[in-house]
Amino acid sequence: xxxxxxxxxxxxxxxxxxxxxxxxxxxxxxxxxxxxxxxxxxxxxxxxxxxxxxxxxxxxxxxxxxxxxxxxxxxxxxxxxxxxxxxxxxxxxxxxxxxxxxxxxxxxxxxxxxxxxxxxxxxxxxxxxxxxxxxxxxxxxxxxxxxxxxxxxxxxxxxxxxxxxxxxxxxxxxxxxxxxxxxxxxxxxxxxxxxxxxxxxxxxxxxxxxxxxxxxxxxxxxxxxxxxxxxxxxxxxxxxxxxxxxxxxxxxxxxxxxxxxxxxxxxxxxxxxxxxxxxxxxxxxxxxxxxxxxxxxxxxxxxxxxxxxxxxxxxxxxxxxxxxxxxxxxxxxxxxxxxxxxxxxxxxxxxxxxxxxxxxxxxxxxxxxxxxxxxxxxxxxxxxxxxxxxxxxxxxxxxxxxxxxxxxxxxxxxxxx
Amino acid sequence: xxxxxxxxxxxxxxxxxxxxxxxxxxxxxxxxxxxxxxxxxxxxxxxxxxxxxxxxxxxxxxxxxxxxxxxxxxxxxxxxxxxxxxxxxxxxxxxxxxxxxxxxxxxxxxxxxxxxxxxxxxxxxxxxxxxxxxxxxxxxxxxxxxxxxxxxxxxxxxxxxxxxxxxxxxxxxxxxxxxxxxxxxxxxxxxxxxxxxxxxxxxxxxxxxxxxxxxxxxxxxxxxxxxxxxxxxxxxxxxxxxxxxxxxxxxxxxxxxxxxxxxxxxxxxxxxxxxxxxxxxxxxxxxxxxxxxxxxxxxxxxxxxxxxxxxxxxxxxxxxxxxxxxxxxxxxxxxxxxxxxxxxxxxxxxxxxxxxxxxxxxxxxxxxxxxxxxxxxxxxxxxxxxxxxxxxxxxxxxxxxxxxxxxxxxxxxxxxxxxxxxxxxxxxxxxxxxxxxxxxxxxxxxxxxxxxxxxxxxxxxxxxxxxxxxxxxxx
Numbered sequence: 001x002x003x004x005x006x007x008x009x010x011x012x013x014x015x016x017x018x019x020x021x022x023x024x025x026x027x028x029x030x031x032x033x034x035x036x037x038x039x040x041x042x043x044x045x046x047x048x049x050x051x052x053x054x055x056x057x058x059x060x061x062x063x064x065x066x067x068x069x070x071x072x073x074x075x076x077x078x079x080x081x082x083x084x085x086x087x088x089x090x091x092x093x094x095x096x097x098x099x100x101x102x103x104x105x106x107x108x109x110x111x112x113x114x115x116x117x118x119x120x121x122x123x124x125x126x127x128x129x130x131x132x133x134x135x136x137x138x139x140x141x142x143x144x145x146x147x148x149x150x151x152x153x154x155x156x157x158x159x160x161x162x163x164x165x166x167x168x169x170x171x172x173x174x175x176x177x178x179x180x181x182x183x184x185x186x187x188x189x190x191x192x193x194x195x196x197x198x199x200x201x202x203x204x205x206x207x208x209x210x211x212x213x214x215x216x217x218x219x220x221x222x223x224x225x226x227x228x229x230x231x232x233x234x235x236x237x238x239x240x241x242x243x244x245x246x247x248x249x250x251x252x253x254x255x256x257x258x259x260x261x262x263x264x265x266x267x268x269x270x271x272x273x274x275x276x277x278x279x280x281x282x283x284x285x286x287x288x289x290x291x292x293x294x295x296x297x298x299x300x301x302x303x304x305x306x307x308x309x310x311x312x313x314x315x316x317x318x319x320x321x322x323x324x325x326x327x328x329x330x331x332x333x334x335x336x337x338x339x340x341x342x343x344x345x346x347x348x349x350x351x352x353x354x355x356x357x358x359x360x361x362x363x364x365x366x367x368x369x370x371x372x373x374x375x376x377x378x379x380x381x382x383x384x385x386x387x388x389x390x391x392x393x394x395x396x397x398x399x400x401x402x403x404x405x406x407x408x409x410x411x412x413x414x415x416x417x
Numbered sequence: 418x419x420x421x422x423x424x425x426x427x428x429x430x431x432x433x434x435x436x437x438x439x440x441x442x443x444x445x446x447x448x449x450x451x452x453x454x455x456x457x458x459x460x461x462x463x464x465x466x467x468x469x470x471x472x473x474x475x476x477x478x479x480x481x482x483x484x485x486x487x488x489x490x491x492x493x494x495x496x497x498x499x500x501x502x503x504x505x506x507x508x509x510x511x512x513x514x515x516x517x518x519x520x521x522x523x524x525x526x527x528x529x530x531x532x533x534x535x536x537x538x539x540x541x542x543x544x545x546x547x548x549x550x551x552x553x554x555x556x557x558x559x560x561x562x563x564x565x566x567x568x569x570x571x572x573x574x575x576x577x578x579x580x581x582x583x584x585x586x587x588x589x590x591x592x593x594x595x596x597x598x599x600x601x602x603x604x605x606x607x608x609x610x611x612x613x614x615x616x617x618x619x620x621x622x623x624x625x626x627x628x629x630x631x632x633x634x635x636x637x638x639x640x641x642x643x644x645x646x647x648x649x650x651x652x653x654x655x656x657x658x659x660x661x662x663x664x665x666x667x668x669x670x671x672x673x674x675x676x677x678x679x680x681x682x683x684x685x686x687x688x689x690x691x692x693x694x695x696x697x698x699x700x701x702x703x704x705x706x707x708x709x710x711x712x713x714x715x716x717x718x719x720x721x722x723x724x725x726x727x728x729x730x731x732x733x734x735x736x737x738x739x740x741x742x743x744x745x746x747x748x749x750x751x752x753x754x755x756x757x758x759x760x761x762x763x764x765x766x767x768x769x770x771x772x773x774x775x776x777x778x779x780x781x782x783x784x785x786x787x788x789x790x791x792x793x794x795x796x797x798x799x800x801x802x803x804x805x806x807x808x809x810x811x812x813x814x815x816x817x818x819x820x821x822x823x824x825x826x827x828x829x830x831x832x833x834x835x836x837x838x839x840x841x842x843x844x845x846x847x848x849x850x851x852x853x854x855x856x857x858x859x860x861x862x863x864x865x866x867x868x869x870x871x872x873x874x875x876x877x878x879x880x881x882x883x884x885x886x887x888x889x890x891x892x
Contacts, residue, residue, distance in 0.1 A: 036605045044709045058609070058802055147709035149700045149799030155490040215796070221701055222798050398609075399801045402710050 033061055040069045044147050044402045048412055049386070051401070058398045063390045067416050074417040078376040082342025083109055083183060086373060091177035093378060093414040096139050097132035098178045099168070100356045101414075106181050107262065108352035108363035112345055113183070117312060121185035122263040123305040128180060129354075130294040130301070131168055131198075134205065135161045136357035136409075137245075137287045137294075144284060144406040145216055148225055153212045160205040167198050183343055184318045185311030195302045202295050209291060217285070226280035230404030232392050233278060240391070241384035244359025246408050249286045250278035256355040268300045283407035317343055342371035358382055358409050380414035423511065431784065432777065438469060439560060439776030442572065443769040447565025458570045463555075466574060470780065471554050471739075475731040478787065479519060480512050482731075485788070486795045523724035531603055531717050538601035543718065543725035546594025549587045550729050553736045556583050558642045560749050560776030563768030570768075572749075572776055573642060580640035581633075584740065585626055588696060591729075592618040595698070595705060598726070599714035610714030613802055614698060614705030620809045621695040627817035628688030631824035632678055632744060635834060641740075644678075645748030648755040658747040659755065662838040672753040674838065678745030681837040683844040684820040686745045688813050693741070695805065697733040699790070701797035702805060738786035742779060746786070749779035 034055045039045035048069035054062035074093065078086045090101040103125045110117060142157025165175050170191050172178040181187065216222045232242075234250040247254060255272040257265045273289035275282030311318045315334035324331030347369035353362035359381030366375040385408045393401050442465035446458035480495065487494030496509035498518045530539055560572030577583055592615050599611015636644050636657050646657015655661070662680070664673025679686040695702040706713035715726045742748060751758065758764055764771040800808070827837045 034605055034608075036609075043712070055609075058613075145798060149703060149707075149709070150797065151486065152490045152795060155492065159491055216798070219798065221800055221804075224804050225798060225801055397801065397803065399704070399707070399710055 031056075038401070044405060046143065046405075046410070046412060049410070049415070051389075051405075053398065053401070055398060060393055060396055060398060060401065063393055063401070065386055065389055067386070067412075070412045070416040072417070074378070075376055078373050080372070082372055083345055084338075084342060086376065087181070088177065088179045091179055093380065093417065094136070094356065094358070094361075094382070094411045095176055095413050096411060097129075097136040097357045098176060099128040099132045099172070099180050100354065100361065102178060102181050103129055104352075104354040104356060104361045105363055106183055107354055108350055108365050109183050109343075109345060111352045112348060112350040112365055112367055113317070113343075114346075115184060115312060115314075115317065117185045118309045119264070119306055120189075120308045121181075121310045123301055124186045124190065124310065125181065126263050126265065126268075126301050127190075127198075127298060127305075128168075128171065128178075130298045131164055133294045133357045134291055134298075135164050135168075137291045138164075138205075140406065140409040141212060141216075141284060141287050141291075144226075144280075144403060145212070145222075147402050147406055148222065150215060150219075150222070153215045156208045156211045156215075160208040163201045163204055167194070167201055170194055170197070182311060182318060184314065185309070187311070189310050190305075195305075198298065198302060202298060206292075206295060209288070213288060217288070223281060225399075226284055226403050226407070228277070228279050228281075229396065229400040230280040230283075230392050230407065231278055232388060236388070236391065237278060240388040242359065242388065243384075244355070244357070244381050245286045245290060246283055246359065246385055248272065249275035249282035251276050256353060256360060262354060264301075265297075267304070268297045270297050270300075280403045280407045287407075287409075344369065344371055345373075353379065356381055358385070358411065361414075378414065378417060380411075380417065382410040382415045386410040386415055427511065432781065435780045436773055436777045438465070439572075439780070440769060440773040441465070442469075443560070443563065443565050443570055443772045443776070446570040446572075447568050447769065450568035450570060451566045458568070459574060462572060462574045466557075466559055466572070467551065467554050470559070471551070471732060471735050474735045474783075474787070475728060476516060478731040478734060479727070480516050481787075482791055482794070483515075484512055485791045489792070489795050520724075523721045526720035528720040528722065529717075533603040534717065535601040535603070538597050539717075540722075542594050542598030542601060543722045543729075544594070545597060546591060547725045547729040547732075549590040549594070550733045550736055552587050553584060554739060556580060556641050557736070557739045557743050558645055558748060559739070559779050560772050561647065562642075563772040565769045565772070570772070571642070572772065576640060576642055578640065580638070580643075581629065581744075582639060585622065588625075589618075589622050591696070591733075594729075595714055598718065599705075602714075602717035604717050606711040607714050607716045609711045610705045610707065610716070613707070613711075614714055617698070617702065617705065617802075617805055617809075618696055620806060621692045621813075624688055624809050624813035624817055625692035625696065627814065627821065628685045628692060629744065630817070630821045631682050631685040634821070634824050634828055635681060635837060641743050641748075645743050645750065648750060648759045650756070650759050655756075659750045660834075662835055669757065670754050671756040675747055675750065675752050675755075676834055676838065677747040677750075677752070679841075680845070681834055681841045682745065682820070682824065683841050683848065684816055685824075686741075687848075688817050688820070689744065690741060692809070692813060693737050694790070694793070695809065697730065697737055699730065699734070700794050701800050703799055704802050704805060707799065734787055734790055735783065738783045738790065741786050742782040746782050749775040751775070751778055 036053050036055060037050060038053055039050040040048040042051075045051065050066040050069065052064040052066060053060055072092065074089055077089055081089075086105065087102055090105045091098040093101045107125075138157040138161045142154040142161075145151075145153030145157075168178065169175050171194065172180040172188070174180075232240075232250060234247075234252050237247050237250045238252065242250070243254065251274060253272060253274045256262070257270075258272055270293045271289075273286045273293065275286050315330070315338075317338075319325075319338055320331040320334045325335045326332075345367040347367055349364070349366040351362060351364045353360045355361075360379065361381055362379030364375070364377040364379070365373060368374040389405070389408065389410075393404055396404075442462070445461050445465070449457040449461055484494040486492075495512040495515040498512070498514035499506055499508070500510065500514050530536060555574040556577065558571065558573040558576075562569055562571040564570070575583075595614040595618070596611045599607045599609075599614065602608070632644065633639050636646070638644055638657075644657050646655065646659035647653070648659040649655040658675065658677050660676045661671070661673040662676050664671055666672075674680065698705050704710075706715075715723055718726065758771070758774070764774075823840070824837065827840060828834070830836055
């Protein structure tokens with residue numbers, strides 16, 4: 001506590017210098033800065049991160065984010081299992097948008113193999129990703145409102161999220177840990193009548209977005225709290241390695257879906273909202289607009305999705321159909337080899353990234369050709385964002401920390417892996 | 418549909434219960450005056466007003482707040498607790514059993530005192546927070562003075578000469594409880610909360626006092642019964658807020674625009690409402706609690722001590738509504754038909770019926786203002802600590818000062834208060850216009866084109882639109 005205060009050389013420190021007390025009556029009142037621990041268990045720290053905050057009154061003089069409370073050894077775990085078995089681990093990275101992690105990982109593996117997946121599978125991946133982008137942004141915007149005392153926007157967001165998660169459950173069988181998709185495509189086609197249901201859900205989500213928008217966007221208190229707080233310049237943001245909505249809020253038009261389109265994103269008509277000031281308000285607005293754009297993408301994708309296979313017809317990569325497994329020796333052998341030995345990914349390394357809800361979700365994969373990953377590294381979008389927090393918030397007030405921490409939307413699971 | 422029916426039934430029940438309570442209060446008051454000693458009705462008033470009305474409303478508020486917030490947020494609200502009585506076992510009863518479970522929970526929880534806390538002050542904190550707000554209601558008149566059983570009975574606990582100054586004095590004591598609770602817990606979060614609370618409450622007392630000066634000038638009194646006033650009758654002209662600014666007779670009934678505080682003193686009303694809202698420490702002024710930042714000044718309290726803080730908050734809500742009603746909403750006076758009712762022969766003969774009607778009117782107004790507070794509480798996010806200070810010192814204080822001078826000049830120029838009424842109605846029109854224009858702007862701005870979406874950052878209305886966000890919600 002005292003060592004970080006760094007008193008000037010001539011000023012006696014009452015804690016360590018005994019002579020300080022001799023002139024106590026003449027001396028000014030000694031002040032000490034206060035160190036408080038926000039987290040690891042604190043209402044404003046999503047997941048479990050600990051912020052060691054040093055306060056001078058209400059002003060933050062120093063802040064030290066401490067991560068690791070959710071560390072699960074993701075990278076090491078992946079080295080011990082087959083490529084397909086990595087999939088459930090990726091669910092737990094950003095648990096708010098598990099499908100994006102699933103698909104990002106699969107995309108990287110497919111790139112390493114050099115595989116083109118069927119068109120319908122690409123559409124389903126877009127649909128799944130955008131659904132989960134919605135849930136992620138809804139949570140972020142809702143929590144921003146909640147932690148500034150506005151409970152209603154949060155519950156509106158939660159209602160929309162629940163509806164979407166119901167659809168996700170129908171699609172994947174799980175609410176959070178979807179483990180959806182397989183190398184080479186998708187393991188399960190869209191359920192019957194699902195698209196109509198999603199259209200309905202999206203209509204309701206749009207209504208709820210209008211409500212959230214009405215409660216927050218022009219709310220004087222909300223604007224005062226968020227505008228010009230948590231500001232970061234575009235240059236600093238790039239230096240820190242920011243991506244995603246937080247970077248776009250600074251005015252940098254960088255969205256991997258547009259810059260380097262993957263899957264079938266270039267077929268859809270959507271805008272990338274770009275902010276200007278890089279403050280909390282812009283990050284909030286960018287997220288709000290991205291949700292509307294996600295809904296646009298979803299509607300287009302669901303209207304134009306083609307029929308066809310959902311996974312490649314290659315028994316070295318995808319499991320053979322069950323009649324083949326039970327009926328033919330080739331089927332049994334392919335099934336056995338895939339399950340026991342895993343997909344034989346050729347040796348090599350690859351970096352591939354997709355636009356996840358919070359930014360560029362990058363995968364650096366190394367394969368030695370033995371059916372298991374040699375190395376899996378994730379470039380989690382939340383990590384650089386959290387790393388810049390001290391830069392943003394030092395010298396600002398403690399109440400500014402809360403909206404800033406909300407709008408950068410750091411997710412414990414992916415930061416700590 | 419069933420929800421609407423439930424609400425209608427609940428409203429009817431509330432009106433009947435209020436009328437019953439007020440009638441009982443008047444009759445018992447008259448009885449003890451007649452058979453006891455002079456002034457005995459004041460003692461029963463303590464029981465009825467402060468224990469029965471304020472406490473019961475505050476207790477029910479704990480449920481009403483949760484139900485209403487649920488209503489606003491597309492939820493059902495508390496409905497799980499059941500009474501284990503045959504016939505009621507499977508009914509949620511609108512969540513009423515939750516009140517009992519809450520009380521039982523509070524009473525039976527461990528009363529934890531942190532090891533390093535100052536035990537005496539730690540125990541004193543909740544009491545100091547609770548007692549002052551409870552005592553505030555003593556000077557608020559909750560009904561007219563009527564003759565019951567041949568005795569004059571009024572519906573107020575005390576009518577000291579210094580009137581509303583008592584309110585200021587006692588209200589400022591509440592800050593000690595909060596500050597002590599924050600300091601004595603020996604917890605850094607609680608300390609921050611206590612410091613924030615003391616700064617906020619002390620600075621808003623200035624605005625609070627100033628916002629009422631205009632009202633004192635208008636009615637030349639600081640006593641609440643005089644401010645509330647009475648309607649004209651055969652013996653005396655109307656006084657206080659019982660008088661009309663403009664009135665006419667239709668079929669022998671009087672209608673018109675009454676001289677209520679919020680009409681002749683809209684600025685004073687907004688200033689008072691905002692400032693007293695800040696004093697209650699509820700959202701959007703809940704930075705001392707600030708649950709997502711610093712958890713609050715009562716973070717170390719558990720059990721009934723925490724319950725005392727909570728219930729004192731709800732009592733504050735009731736008292737604030739009561740005081741605002743008395744000061745700015747005509748107290749127990751009816752907006753129209755007041756004179757016709759007062760001069761009705763039956764009403765003059767049976768004073769307690771007249772008292773019951775007007776007393777019920779008072780409590781309905783109180784309930785309305787409580788509802789307004791709930792809506793504000795669940796609509797707005799929280800201010801930042803320094804923004805609260807600048808709202809208090811840079812906006813409310815100057816506005817209050819201007820209001821004092823303008824009011825004084827207008828009262829001097831036109832003692833009939835009509836000039837004041839015209840200015841007041843104009844001010845209200847301006848507020849309504851500002852509020853409405855803000856809405857249009859938000860619709861135009863929010864659905865802009867995706868790419869330059871953020872360029873309308875400083876919307877024209879945003880800059881000047883509303884220095885009193887919570888008050889704008891009240892209109």
